[in-house]
Amino acid sequence: MLTPDPLESAAREALSPESFAYIAGGSGDEVTLRANTAAWRAYALRPHVLRDVVETDLTTTVVGTPLAAPIGIAPTAMHKLVHQDGELATARAAAAAGALMTVSMFANHSYADVAEAMDGAPFWAQMYLLRDHGLTRELAVRAKEAGARALVVCVDGAAVPRRSRFAGGAFVPPKGLAFPNVREIGLTKAITGLDRAMTFDDLTLFPEWTGLPIVVKGVQRGDDAARCAAAGAAGIVVSNHGARQFDGCTPTAAVLGEIVDAVAGNAEVYVDGGIRSGSDGVKALALGARAVFAGRPPLWALAAHGEAGATAWLHDFAEDIARVLAFCGCRTPGEATRDLVARAWPPPHG
Numbered sequence: 001m002l003t004p005d006p007l008e009s010a011a012r013e014a015l016s017p018e019s020f021a022y023i024a025g026g027s028g029d030e031v032t033l034r035a036n037t038a039a040w041r042a043y044a045l046r047p048h049v050l051r052d053v054v055e056t057d058l059t060t061t062v063v064g065t066p067l068a069a070p071i072g073i074a075p076t077a078m079h080k081l082v083h084q085d086g087e088l089a090t091a092r093a094a095a096a097a098g099a100l101m102t103v104s105m106f107a108n109h110s111y112a113d114v115a116e117a118m119d120g121a122p123f124w125a126q127m128y129l130l131r132d133h134g135l136t137r138e139l140a141v142r143a144k145e146a147g148a149r150a151l152v153v154c155v156d157g158a159a160v161p162r163r164s165r166f167a168g169g170a171f172v173p174p175k176g177l178a179f180p181n182v183r184e185i186g187l188t189k190a191i192t193g194l195d196r197a198m199t200f201d202d203l204t205l206f207p208e209w210t211g212l213p214i215v216v217k218g219v220q221r222g223d224d225a226a227r228c229a230a231a232g233a234a235g236i237v238v239s240n241h242g243a244r245q246f247d248g249c250t251p252t253a254a255v256l257g258e259i260v261d262a263v264a265g266n267a268e269v270y271v272d273g274g275i276r277s278g279s280d281g282v283k284a285l286a287l288g289a290r291a292v293f294a295g296r297p298p299l300w301a302l303a304a305h306g307e308a309g310a311t312a313w314l315h316d317f318a319e320d321i322a323r324v325l326a327f328c329g330c331r332t333p334g335e336a337t338r339d340l341v342a343r344a345w346p347p348p349h350g
Protein backbone atom coordinates (compact mmCIF):
# COMPACT_ATOMS: atom_id res chain seq x y z
CA MET A 1 0.00 0.00 0.00
CA LEU A 2 1.25 3.47 -0.82
CA THR A 3 1.00 5.95 2.04
CA PRO A 4 -2.13 8.09 1.52
CA ASP A 5 -1.17 11.62 0.56
CA PRO A 6 -2.47 14.06 3.23
CA LEU A 7 -2.92 16.79 0.61
CA GLU A 8 -5.07 14.48 -1.51
CA SER A 9 -7.11 13.55 1.57
CA ALA A 10 -7.63 17.25 2.37
CA ALA A 11 -8.73 17.87 -1.22
CA ARG A 12 -11.18 14.97 -1.01
CA GLU A 13 -12.78 16.71 1.98
CA ALA A 14 -13.00 20.02 0.10
CA LEU A 15 -14.43 18.72 -3.19
CA SER A 16 -17.67 17.14 -4.31
CA PRO A 17 -17.32 13.35 -4.70
CA GLU A 18 -17.73 13.74 -8.49
CA SER A 19 -15.03 16.39 -8.86
CA PHE A 20 -12.66 14.42 -6.67
CA ALA A 21 -13.28 11.26 -8.71
CA TYR A 22 -12.73 13.15 -11.99
CA ILE A 23 -9.36 14.48 -10.87
CA ALA A 24 -8.10 11.45 -8.95
CA GLY A 25 -9.29 8.79 -11.33
CA GLY A 26 -7.81 7.01 -14.29
CA SER A 27 -8.91 4.53 -16.90
CA GLY A 28 -9.87 0.86 -16.60
CA ASP A 29 -8.72 -0.91 -13.46
CA GLU A 30 -6.32 1.99 -12.75
CA VAL A 31 -3.31 -0.33 -12.87
CA THR A 32 -1.22 2.27 -14.70
CA LEU A 33 -2.49 4.98 -12.35
CA ARG A 34 -0.99 3.10 -9.40
CA ALA A 35 2.09 2.14 -11.41
CA ASN A 36 2.85 5.77 -12.28
CA THR A 37 3.60 6.61 -8.64
CA ALA A 38 5.03 3.19 -7.74
CA ALA A 39 7.50 3.19 -10.65
CA TRP A 40 9.39 6.20 -9.29
CA ARG A 41 9.75 4.28 -6.05
CA ALA A 42 11.11 1.31 -7.96
CA TYR A 43 14.24 3.40 -8.45
CA ALA A 44 16.61 4.26 -5.63
CA LEU A 45 19.11 7.09 -5.55
CA ARG A 46 22.82 6.34 -5.15
CA PRO A 47 24.12 9.57 -3.64
CA HIS A 48 27.60 10.95 -4.06
CA VAL A 49 29.17 12.32 -0.86
CA LEU A 50 32.02 14.72 -0.13
CA ARG A 51 31.18 17.16 -2.87
CA ASP A 52 30.92 20.87 -2.20
CA VAL A 53 27.21 21.70 -2.43
CA VAL A 54 27.27 25.08 -0.68
CA GLU A 55 26.29 27.04 -3.78
CA THR A 56 23.17 25.36 -5.12
CA ASP A 57 21.24 26.70 -8.08
CA LEU A 58 17.94 25.23 -9.29
CA THR A 59 17.46 27.64 -12.19
CA THR A 60 17.09 26.24 -15.65
CA THR A 61 15.54 26.98 -19.02
CA VAL A 62 12.84 25.14 -20.95
CA VAL A 63 12.91 25.84 -24.67
CA GLY A 64 14.90 28.94 -23.79
CA THR A 65 12.48 30.20 -21.13
CA PRO A 66 14.15 30.77 -17.75
CA LEU A 67 12.61 29.13 -14.67
CA ALA A 68 13.52 29.35 -10.98
CA ALA A 69 13.32 25.55 -10.73
CA PRO A 70 12.90 22.67 -13.19
CA ILE A 71 9.22 22.23 -12.39
CA GLY A 72 5.93 22.96 -14.08
CA ILE A 73 2.20 22.57 -13.74
CA ALA A 74 0.93 20.06 -16.28
CA PRO A 75 -2.09 21.13 -18.34
CA THR A 76 -5.26 20.09 -16.55
CA ALA A 77 -8.83 20.97 -17.49
CA MET A 78 -11.37 22.95 -15.48
CA HIS A 79 -9.61 24.44 -12.47
CA LYS A 80 -12.91 26.09 -11.53
CA LEU A 81 -13.98 22.66 -10.32
CA VAL A 82 -11.62 23.16 -7.41
CA HIS A 83 -11.43 26.92 -6.88
CA GLN A 84 -13.54 29.94 -7.81
CA ASP A 85 -10.53 31.66 -9.43
CA GLY A 86 -9.79 28.59 -11.53
CA GLU A 87 -6.64 28.74 -13.66
CA LEU A 88 -6.02 32.36 -12.62
CA ALA A 89 -5.16 31.05 -9.14
CA THR A 90 -2.91 28.22 -10.37
CA ALA A 91 -1.20 30.54 -12.81
CA ARG A 92 -0.50 33.16 -10.13
CA ALA A 93 0.90 30.36 -7.94
CA ALA A 94 3.22 29.24 -10.74
CA ALA A 95 4.35 32.81 -11.33
CA ALA A 96 5.06 33.31 -7.61
CA ALA A 97 7.10 30.11 -7.43
CA GLY A 98 9.01 30.64 -10.68
CA ALA A 99 7.51 27.44 -12.10
CA LEU A 100 6.11 26.99 -15.60
CA MET A 101 2.34 27.12 -16.06
CA THR A 102 0.73 25.06 -18.82
CA VAL A 103 -2.80 26.15 -19.70
CA SER A 104 -5.19 23.48 -20.95
CA MET A 105 -7.28 23.97 -24.08
CA PHE A 106 -10.16 23.00 -21.73
CA ALA A 107 -9.36 25.66 -19.13
CA ASN A 108 -12.18 27.75 -17.65
CA HIS A 109 -10.22 30.90 -18.49
CA SER A 110 -8.85 31.97 -21.85
CA TYR A 111 -5.13 31.88 -22.57
CA ALA A 112 -5.24 35.69 -22.64
CA ASP A 113 -6.86 36.00 -19.20
CA VAL A 114 -4.35 33.57 -17.72
CA ALA A 115 -1.51 35.55 -19.31
CA GLU A 116 -2.82 38.76 -17.77
CA ALA A 117 -2.97 37.11 -14.33
CA MET A 118 0.65 35.99 -14.74
CA ASP A 119 1.88 39.50 -15.52
CA GLY A 120 4.66 38.43 -17.88
CA ALA A 121 5.62 35.16 -16.15
CA PRO A 122 6.01 32.31 -18.63
CA PHE A 123 3.29 29.91 -19.68
CA TRP A 124 2.76 27.30 -22.37
CA ALA A 125 -0.59 26.69 -24.11
CA GLN A 126 -1.78 23.11 -24.52
CA MET A 127 -4.00 22.09 -27.42
CA TYR A 128 -5.04 19.20 -29.62
CA LEU A 129 -5.28 19.28 -33.39
CA LEU A 130 -8.98 19.44 -34.28
CA ARG A 131 -10.34 18.00 -37.53
CA ASP A 132 -11.17 21.63 -38.27
CA HIS A 133 -7.64 22.85 -38.86
CA GLY A 134 -8.88 26.40 -39.38
CA LEU A 135 -10.26 26.49 -35.84
CA THR A 136 -7.06 24.98 -34.43
CA ARG A 137 -5.10 27.62 -36.27
CA GLU A 138 -7.23 30.35 -34.67
CA LEU A 139 -6.68 28.77 -31.25
CA ALA A 140 -2.91 28.56 -31.80
CA VAL A 141 -2.74 32.16 -33.00
CA ARG A 142 -4.76 33.33 -29.98
CA ALA A 143 -2.31 31.48 -27.71
CA LYS A 144 0.60 33.19 -29.42
CA GLU A 145 -1.06 36.61 -29.18
CA ALA A 146 -1.66 35.98 -25.48
CA GLY A 147 2.10 35.45 -25.03
CA ALA A 148 2.49 31.66 -24.81
CA ARG A 149 6.17 30.76 -25.07
CA ALA A 150 5.45 27.39 -26.69
CA LEU A 151 2.50 25.28 -27.83
CA VAL A 152 2.06 21.94 -26.11
CA VAL A 153 0.55 19.68 -28.75
CA CYS A 154 -1.10 16.76 -27.03
CA VAL A 155 -0.99 13.59 -29.17
CA ASP A 156 -2.61 11.02 -26.89
CA GLY A 157 -6.21 11.57 -28.00
CA ALA A 158 -6.50 8.71 -30.51
CA ALA A 159 -9.78 7.44 -28.99
CA VAL A 160 -12.33 8.45 -26.38
CA PRO A 161 -11.14 7.40 -22.92
CA ARG A 162 -13.31 5.47 -20.47
CA ARG A 163 -13.01 6.79 -16.96
CA SER A 164 -13.92 3.87 -14.77
CA ARG A 165 -15.14 5.91 -11.81
CA PHE A 166 -18.11 7.17 -13.87
CA ALA A 167 -21.12 5.27 -15.12
CA GLY A 168 -20.95 5.84 -18.86
CA GLY A 169 -17.19 6.30 -18.66
CA ALA A 170 -17.10 10.09 -18.61
CA PHE A 171 -17.41 12.94 -16.15
CA VAL A 172 -20.11 15.45 -17.02
CA PRO A 173 -18.98 18.94 -15.98
CA PRO A 174 -21.42 20.97 -13.89
CA LYS A 175 -23.53 23.44 -15.86
CA GLY A 176 -22.28 26.99 -15.98
CA LEU A 177 -18.56 26.32 -16.43
CA ALA A 178 -17.06 28.34 -19.29
CA PHE A 179 -14.58 26.93 -21.82
CA PRO A 180 -13.45 30.12 -23.57
CA ASN A 181 -10.59 28.56 -25.56
CA VAL A 182 -13.08 26.39 -27.45
CA ARG A 183 -15.95 28.86 -27.46
CA GLU A 184 -16.48 28.79 -31.25
CA ILE A 185 -16.91 25.04 -31.42
CA GLY A 186 -18.26 24.28 -27.92
CA LEU A 187 -16.95 21.74 -25.43
CA THR A 188 -18.68 18.60 -26.76
CA LYS A 189 -17.76 19.24 -30.37
CA ALA A 190 -14.19 20.03 -29.37
CA ILE A 191 -13.85 16.78 -27.43
CA THR A 192 -15.37 14.72 -30.26
CA GLY A 193 -13.64 16.82 -32.91
CA LEU A 194 -10.02 15.81 -32.31
CA ASP A 195 -8.20 14.94 -35.51
CA ARG A 196 -7.62 11.19 -35.19
CA ALA A 197 -5.97 11.11 -38.61
CA MET A 198 -3.11 13.22 -37.22
CA THR A 199 0.40 11.98 -38.07
CA PHE A 200 3.95 13.20 -37.46
CA ASP A 201 3.68 15.34 -40.63
CA ASP A 202 0.94 17.45 -39.03
CA LEU A 203 3.24 18.58 -36.21
CA THR A 204 4.72 21.20 -38.52
CA LEU A 205 1.33 22.93 -38.84
CA PHE A 206 1.66 24.61 -35.44
CA PRO A 207 5.00 26.36 -36.04
CA GLU A 208 3.85 27.24 -39.58
CA TRP A 209 0.79 28.97 -38.12
CA THR A 210 2.51 30.73 -35.24
CA GLY A 211 6.30 30.57 -35.42
CA LEU A 212 6.20 29.20 -31.87
CA PRO A 213 8.20 26.16 -30.78
CA ILE A 214 6.16 23.03 -30.12
CA VAL A 215 6.40 20.58 -27.25
CA VAL A 216 4.76 17.23 -28.05
CA LYS A 217 2.95 15.77 -25.05
CA GLY A 218 1.92 12.16 -24.62
CA VAL A 219 4.89 10.29 -26.06
CA GLN A 220 5.66 6.90 -24.51
CA ARG A 221 8.28 5.35 -26.85
CA GLY A 222 11.80 6.24 -27.91
CA ASP A 223 11.14 5.65 -31.63
CA ASP A 224 8.13 8.01 -31.61
CA ALA A 225 10.05 10.62 -29.62
CA ALA A 226 12.89 10.55 -32.15
CA ARG A 227 10.36 11.09 -34.97
CA CYS A 228 8.80 14.04 -33.13
CA ALA A 229 12.24 15.60 -32.75
CA ALA A 230 12.94 14.96 -36.44
CA ALA A 231 9.63 16.69 -37.25
CA GLY A 232 10.89 19.78 -35.45
CA ALA A 233 9.59 19.40 -31.88
CA ALA A 234 11.65 21.49 -29.49
CA GLY A 235 10.46 19.41 -26.54
CA ILE A 236 8.81 16.11 -25.71
CA VAL A 237 6.69 15.43 -22.63
CA VAL A 238 6.92 11.76 -21.69
CA SER A 239 3.38 11.24 -20.45
CA ASN A 240 0.54 8.74 -20.34
CA HIS A 241 -1.88 11.54 -19.44
CA GLY A 242 -1.85 10.57 -15.77
CA ALA A 243 -3.11 7.08 -16.76
CA ARG A 244 -6.44 8.63 -17.81
CA GLN A 245 -6.60 7.62 -21.48
CA PHE A 246 -6.28 3.83 -21.31
CA ASP A 247 -5.10 1.36 -18.72
CA GLY A 248 -2.20 -1.02 -19.09
CA CYS A 249 0.40 1.26 -20.65
CA THR A 250 3.88 1.71 -19.21
CA PRO A 251 4.44 4.02 -16.25
CA THR A 252 6.43 7.03 -17.39
CA ALA A 253 9.34 6.39 -15.01
CA ALA A 254 9.96 3.12 -16.84
CA VAL A 255 10.32 4.64 -20.32
CA LEU A 256 11.94 8.01 -19.62
CA GLY A 257 15.53 6.78 -19.99
CA GLU A 258 14.78 5.02 -23.30
CA ILE A 259 13.20 8.20 -24.66
CA VAL A 260 16.05 10.46 -23.54
CA ASP A 261 18.50 8.12 -25.28
CA ALA A 262 16.44 7.94 -28.49
CA VAL A 263 16.06 11.72 -28.71
CA ALA A 264 19.82 12.04 -28.32
CA GLY A 265 19.79 15.74 -27.48
CA ASN A 266 17.73 16.71 -30.55
CA ALA A 267 14.90 17.99 -28.32
CA GLU A 268 14.44 18.66 -24.63
CA VAL A 269 12.69 15.87 -22.73
CA TYR A 270 10.29 16.44 -19.84
CA VAL A 271 8.13 13.99 -17.90
CA ASP A 272 4.93 13.81 -15.90
CA GLY A 273 2.94 11.06 -14.20
CA GLY A 274 3.02 10.14 -10.54
CA ILE A 275 5.76 12.59 -9.57
CA ARG A 276 5.00 13.51 -5.98
CA SER A 277 8.27 14.25 -4.13
CA GLY A 278 11.68 15.79 -4.52
CA SER A 279 13.16 12.29 -4.73
CA ASP A 280 10.84 11.44 -7.64
CA GLY A 281 11.87 14.70 -9.31
CA VAL A 282 15.60 14.06 -8.85
CA LYS A 283 15.23 10.52 -10.25
CA ALA A 284 13.58 12.04 -13.32
CA LEU A 285 16.32 14.64 -13.72
CA ALA A 286 18.97 11.95 -13.32
CA LEU A 287 17.29 9.85 -16.02
CA GLY A 288 17.62 12.85 -18.33
CA ALA A 289 14.47 14.96 -17.94
CA ARG A 290 15.13 18.67 -18.21
CA ALA A 291 12.08 19.50 -16.11
CA VAL A 292 9.25 17.63 -14.39
CA PHE A 293 5.53 18.38 -14.42
CA ALA A 294 2.79 17.64 -11.89
CA GLY A 295 -0.91 17.40 -12.70
CA ARG A 296 -2.92 16.37 -9.67
CA PRO A 297 -0.81 17.71 -6.73
CA PRO A 298 -1.25 21.43 -7.52
CA LEU A 299 -4.99 20.81 -7.92
CA TRP A 300 -5.12 19.09 -4.53
CA ALA A 301 -3.26 22.02 -3.00
CA LEU A 302 -5.57 24.55 -4.66
CA ALA A 303 -8.68 22.66 -3.58
CA ALA A 304 -7.55 22.25 0.02
CA HIS A 305 -5.75 25.53 0.71
CA GLY A 306 -6.51 27.93 -2.14
CA GLU A 307 -3.99 29.88 -4.19
CA ALA A 308 -1.59 30.17 -1.23
CA GLY A 309 -1.71 26.38 -0.93
CA ALA A 310 -0.80 25.90 -4.58
CA THR A 311 2.07 28.40 -4.23
CA ALA A 312 3.30 26.64 -1.07
CA TRP A 313 3.15 23.24 -2.75
CA LEU A 314 5.29 24.46 -5.66
CA HIS A 315 7.80 26.08 -3.29
CA ASP A 316 7.99 22.92 -1.17
CA PHE A 317 8.41 20.74 -4.24
CA ALA A 318 11.29 22.89 -5.52
CA GLU A 319 12.89 22.99 -2.06
CA ASP A 320 12.61 19.22 -1.78
CA ILE A 321 14.31 18.79 -5.16
CA ALA A 322 17.11 21.13 -4.03
CA ARG A 323 17.53 19.18 -0.77
CA VAL A 324 17.66 15.77 -2.46
CA LEU A 325 20.03 17.09 -5.13
CA ALA A 326 22.37 18.33 -2.39
CA PHE A 327 22.21 14.98 -0.59
CA CYS A 328 23.20 13.40 -3.90
CA GLY A 329 26.17 15.75 -4.24
CA CYS A 330 24.63 17.90 -6.98
CA ARG A 331 24.52 21.69 -6.99
CA THR A 332 22.36 22.00 -10.09
CA PRO A 333 19.74 19.92 -11.93
CA GLY A 334 22.27 19.38 -14.71
CA GLU A 335 24.66 17.66 -12.31
CA ALA A 336 22.12 14.88 -11.72
CA THR A 337 23.39 12.14 -14.00
CA ARG A 338 22.15 8.63 -14.76
CA ASP A 339 24.60 6.95 -12.35
CA LEU A 340 22.51 8.41 -9.50
CA VAL A 341 19.65 5.97 -10.12
CA ALA A 342 19.51 2.26 -9.56
CA ARG A 343 16.73 -0.27 -9.34
CA ALA A 344 15.47 -0.23 -5.74
CA TRP A 345 16.25 -3.21 -3.55
CA PRO A 346 14.34 -4.64 -1.78
CA PRO A 347 11.35 -4.05 -4.09
CA PRO A 348 9.35 -1.00 -2.98
CA HIS A 349 6.21 -1.33 -0.88
CA GLY A 350 5.42 2.34 -0.45
Ligand SMILES: Cc1cc2nc3c(=O)[nH]c(=O)nc-3n(C[C@H](O)[C@H](O)[C@H](O)COP(=O)(O)O)c2cc1C
Pocket residue numbers: 022023024036074075076077104105106126154217239240241242243244272273274275293294295296297
Ligand atom coordinates in the same frame (compact mmCIF):
# COMPACT_ATOMS: atom_id res chain seq x y z
C1 LIG B 1 -8.00 16.54 -13.79
C2 LIG B 1 -7.05 16.38 -14.93
C3 LIG B 1 -7.30 17.02 -16.14
C4 LIG B 1 -6.40 16.89 -17.19
N1 LIG B 1 -6.62 17.61 -18.33
C5 LIG B 1 -5.70 17.60 -19.31
C6 LIG B 1 -5.85 18.45 -20.43
O1 LIG B 1 -6.80 19.20 -20.55
N2 LIG B 1 -4.89 18.39 -21.39
C7 LIG B 1 -3.78 17.57 -21.28
O2 LIG B 1 -2.93 17.57 -22.18
N3 LIG B 1 -3.62 16.78 -20.21
C8 LIG B 1 -4.53 16.78 -19.23
N4 LIG B 1 -4.33 16.01 -18.12
C9 LIG B 1 -3.11 15.20 -17.99
C10 LIG B 1 -1.99 16.02 -17.29
O3 LIG B 1 -1.51 17.02 -18.14
C11 LIG B 1 -0.80 15.15 -16.88
O4 LIG B 1 -0.36 14.42 -18.00
C12 LIG B 1 -1.07 14.19 -15.73
O5 LIG B 1 -1.96 14.75 -14.80
C13 LIG B 1 0.23 13.86 -15.02
O6 LIG B 1 0.05 12.93 -14.01
P1 LIG B 1 -0.08 13.31 -12.46
O7 LIG B 1 -1.47 13.85 -12.27
O8 LIG B 1 0.13 12.00 -11.78
O9 LIG B 1 0.97 14.33 -12.12
C14 LIG B 1 -5.24 16.08 -17.05
C15 LIG B 1 -5.01 15.43 -15.85
C16 LIG B 1 -5.88 15.57 -14.79
C17 LIG B 1 -5.57 14.88 -13.48
Ligand SMILES: CCCCCCC(=O)C(=O)O
Pocket residue numbers: 077106171173187191241244
Ligand atom coordinates in the same frame (compact mmCIF):
# COMPACT_ATOMS: atom_id res chain seq x y z
C1 LIG C 1 -15.06 17.82 -19.75
C2 LIG C 1 -13.83 18.38 -20.42
C3 LIG C 1 -12.71 17.43 -20.25
C4 LIG C 1 -11.68 17.58 -21.31
C5 LIG C 1 -10.60 16.54 -21.19
C6 LIG C 1 -9.61 16.90 -20.15
C7 LIG C 1 -8.60 15.82 -19.99
O1 LIG C 1 -7.68 15.73 -20.79
C8 LIG C 1 -8.71 14.88 -18.89
O2 LIG C 1 -7.77 14.07 -18.69
O3 LIG C 1 -9.73 14.88 -18.17
